[in-house]
Amino acid sequence: MDGQAQFQFQQTDMALVSGEEVERLIAGLKTTPSWTDQADTAAVSQWIVRGWAHLGAHRDRLDLGLAQPDSPVGAPNRLATVWARLTRDLVSAGPTKYQDALRPAIAHIVKLLWFTSAVARLDHPHFKALNQSSLQALSNLNTLNPRAIEHTWPLLMDCDARQSILPRLLYTRNNRVLLPVGVLVLNCVHGDRGRIDSLTDTPLGRDVMRMLLERLDALLDDQTEMVFEVIVKLVREIVALEPATEGPKLYHSQATPSQVLSPGQLAVLKVLDSLALPPSSAFLLAEFARLAPRLDSAWQGFVLLIHLLVSRIEIFIAAAPSSGHKDALEEDAMDDPHVEEVVRTSIRILKEVSDQRSQLMSGHDPSRATSSRPEPEGEDKKRSINQILSGLVKLITHLIELKNSAAASAGHPDSRGAAFIQDLVRTMDGFPVILSFTKFDVDFPYLREHAIVLLKYLLKNNPDNQAVIRDLEPLNAVPTPTTRTVELQPGRAESESGSPLDKHGVVDSSGSLGGYVSLATSHTSRDQRRSFEGNPNKPCYDNCDGK
Structure with a gap:
């Protein structure tokens, strides 16, 4: 095997090299010891670079059988594919030996990928394996190799968009090809x-x-x-x-x-939304204000912004005991005027969605009858309403807690804290809609719990709000057979477990609940998120991967 491999590496007429011989070299990489342990690195690298140059010079031969996708792959195409696999596997097996030595092949690989990424070839059965293996080889050559990246990046990005292979390759519908494109970009920008x-x-x-x-x-x-x-x-x-x-x-x-x-x-x-540290509040508040009037077109993004704002607020609450907390809030755009605007917007949306909930759930919303944009249907519609209502209720709760913690950390007993939020909800007539959410509805499983917690915060140490809540009855819930009412009338309120609550309704005069209430969450996007556990410090494609 060593003698045959050495003979092949001295071959200058690349037309005489067969795919079967290259296949044997690939197989020999798996043996111990491998033929690469005795082979001359420079000779092997020069031979492979000559092969890439030969493939590029005769790339038209790769179109053999292009018009007959069901026909067998031609010999030129098979040779190009195994050549890419040999390059990929050599670098994976010995990156310190071959990454720099094979750097001259990068330009040839990019040039060939320009040809094979044309629309007619990109996802053609004769070119899928070739494109995948060529991209894997290119990615391996650029893994933690600054000199190779300096050579590759200009070929990918420092050029006219019409000359770059990246947009052409990203039109692929084949995820086996898309993967090495993403890895290549990630390796280069790391x-x-x-x-x-x-x-x-x-x-x-x-x-x-x-x-x-x-x-x-x-x-x-x-x-x-x-x-x-x-x-x-x-x-x-x-x-x-x-x-x-x-x-x-x-x-x-x-x-x-x-x-x-x-x-x-x-x-x-x-x-x-999957990161530990959310972006700045200034960005989140600006987008919250921009998307709020256009929920029909952006409800998913609006829900994510609510999640991010809540996460940002939780960070501030955790840091409340530290000095300069109030200044930090103002610098991060969480001052009282911004908070007041968020609360106003939230109450307005809660009232609007609550008023239209029956129509939205039945699919007969007259206000949207002329809209050209199709509305979410079925379970998507229920989920969107649930996420918006629950998210906004939870957001207001966190804003109250934020302002109270900021006032406590400032050490000013006369600070108004969150009183302005409590009063704003009352003056905007927000209590009826919030109270209506305390009815359990199977289609809105988390809304009731969030609403009860918000009521606690709205009533705590606020006699005016406590007086209002005594005289309120919940609004009619969506008429469904699965709706179960929890009465909150004065003197006869009970928890779901049957234990009596305070005679004033949900809370006593201090705002404390008559029992334990769990603060449930329904962050769908967080349920879907995944963590990347790959190791960026090694080539992503090992021997025979993606053959």
Whole structure:
């Protein structure tokens, strides 16, 4: 085997090399010891580079049988595929030996991928394996290799969009091809601000990210976890540079004039919702205000913004005992005027959705009869209403707790704390709608618990609110057979377990509940999120992977 391999490496007429001989070399990489232990690295590398040059010079031969997709793959195409696999596996088996030695092959691989990524060839049965293996080889050559990346990145991004292979390759519907494209981009931008900025600051970079981000939802449906994780990892790599600014920057780079919320922006919000540190409150509040009047077109994004705001508030509440808490809130746009605007918007939406809930649930909403945009149907509609109502109720609760904790940490007993929020809910006539949510409805399983907790915070140490609640009856709930009413009338309120509550209704004069209430959550996007556990410090494609 050693003699045969050495003979082949001296071969200068690449037309005489057969696919079967290359297959034997690939198989020999798995033996111990491998033929690479005795072979001359320079000779092997030069031979492989000559092979790539030969394939590029005779690329038209790859179209043999292109018009007959059911025909057997031609010999030129088979040779090109095993050549890409040999390159990939050599680098995987010995990156320190072959990454730099094979760097001259990068330009040849990119040139061949330009040819094979044409629409007629990209997902053609004769080219799928070739495109996949070539991309895997290119990705392995650029794994933790700055010199190779400096050579590759200009070929991918520092060019006219029409000359880059990335947009062409991202049109593939084959996730086996999409995966190495994502890994290649991730390998190239890893830890480099300049290259990361090019993904958000240049038209080509924005197009590449848009095409990747728009695939996330479909990838979840297809259960293609590795492709999903690579794209998520790429977004996290971008955001990690500066969590407060890079996430919003990527989000805004995906905006389109014709859409309230583009699919790319929605995907960015989903990834941001999976991170430990949410983006700045200034960004979240601005988008909250922008999307609130247009829920028909952006309800999923609005729900994610609510989740992110709640997460941001929880961070502030946890830091409340520290000094300078009030100043930090003002710097992060969580001052009283901004909070008041959020509460006003939230109460308005709660009242509007509550007023229309029967029509929305039955699918006969007269106010939307002329809309050209199709409404969510069935379970999606129930979920959207539940997430918006529960999310806004929970958001108001957290804002009250935030302002109370800020006042307590400031040490000013005369501070108004959250009283302005409590009073605002009352003056906006928000109590009837919140009280109506305390009726249990199987279609809105978490809403009741969130509403009870909010009532506790609204009534605590606020005699005016306590006086209002005594005289209120819950609004009519959605008339469904599964609705079970929990009466909150003065003097006869009971918990679900049957234990009597205070005679004033839900809470006593201090605002404390008459029993334990669990604060449930329904973060659908968080249930779907996944963590990327791959190791970026090794080539992603090992021997015989993706054959």
